[in-house]
Amino acid sequence: MLAVIATILLAGTATDVLAGCTGPDAAATSQARIAPNRICRHPEFMTSAPLGGWSDGGYYVTNNMWNAAHYSVQQILYACSSSNWHVVATMNNDSGDGAVKTYPNVHKDFSEPKIASFRSISSTFAETSPGTGIYEDAYDIWINGVASSGSTEVMIWNQNHGQVPSGSYLANATVGGRTYQVWRSGSYIAFVAETNFTSGTMDLLAFFRWIINAGWMPAGSTLGQVDYGAELVSTSGAPATFSFTNFSVTTS
Numbered sequence: 001m002l003a004v005i006a007t008i009l010l011a012g013t014a015t016d017v018l019a020g021c022t023g024p025d026a027a028a029t030s031q032a033r034i035a036p037n038r039i040c041r042h043p044e045f046m047t048s049a050p051l052g053g054w055s056d057g058g059y060y061v062t063n064n065m066w067n068a069a070h071y072s073v074q075q076i077l078y079a080c081s082s083s084n085w086h087v088v089a090t091m092n093n094d095s096g097d098g099a100v101k102t103y104p105n106v107h108k109d110f111s112e113p114k115i116a117s118f119r120s121i122s123s124t125f126a127e128t129s130p131g132t133g134i135y136e137d138a139y140d141i142w143i144n145g146v147a148s149s150g151s152t153e154v155m156i157w158n159q160n161h162g163q164v165p166s167g168s169y170l171a172n173a174t175v176g177g178r179t180y181q182v183w184r185s186g187s188y189i190a191f192v193a194e195t196n197f198t199s200g201t202m203d204l205l206a207f208f209r210w211i212i213n214a215g216w217m218p219a220g221s222t223l224g225q226v227d228y229g230a231e232l233v234s235t236s237g238a239p240a241t242f243s244f245t246n247f248s249v250t251t252s
Helices: 023-027 204-213
Strands: 045-047 053-055 061-063 074-081 084-090 105-109 121-128 134-145 150-162 166-176 178-185 187-193 199-203 221-235 240-251
Touching: 045 053, 045 150, 053 105, 074 121, 105 240, 121 134, 121 150, 121 204, 121 221, 150 204, 166 204, 199 204, 221 240
Parallel strands: 150 187
Antiparallel strands: 045 074, 053 061, 061 105, 074 084, 084 240, 105 221, 121 199, 121 240, 134 150, 134 221, 166 178, 178 187
16 A cells, blocks of 8 residues: 655656557547546647656646566556546456556645645545446545654545555544545555545645544654556556546645
């Protein structure tokens, strides 16, 4: 689950274009469920590099194949902007270990301001996923540092397709009118929506306050990074397209 995504390690440029690539149109049509007007068809950036990424408008889009080295995984990222991008991924779970292999995502970095200093932290997102294989679409948020000693990883799963969080189910939480199962394993906390949804505006500050009130995170905790994407375990061995639009993070 610990997808190490510090921006400094993921520097990429718009020249990271694929050799022999057939183009986003051909790849995107591999999934008929994706609405044509939502697909990025003329990308500013493309990459198949495991840690390839691109900065756009204060956000960073990354292929983030953080755990793919020991598996048969192919993944190509196409980005028109930080709020319109998709990946075409091929992988399987033939080993049966259920390992997350990649977390393609878009994220926004913060310079560790105290959560208590915010009046609001909200985020919008929209995604379309193929409905095959094993994956979840989710926020992955880093508190008190980014994937470092002492940091807390907070995930919010909006769509689950055959995945199981780490740790144990401990409670239910109602945030923004939706009910989530709350799972925890040490410094990893996952809110798993009881009913899948594919777009919305999320009150992230409400999730953080719930965790602090539960005593699982200090009141003086700081915000490091807000990510949104898909943790991929399997596409059942066939190319599958995961499309993401409308991502933003707003604070006051």
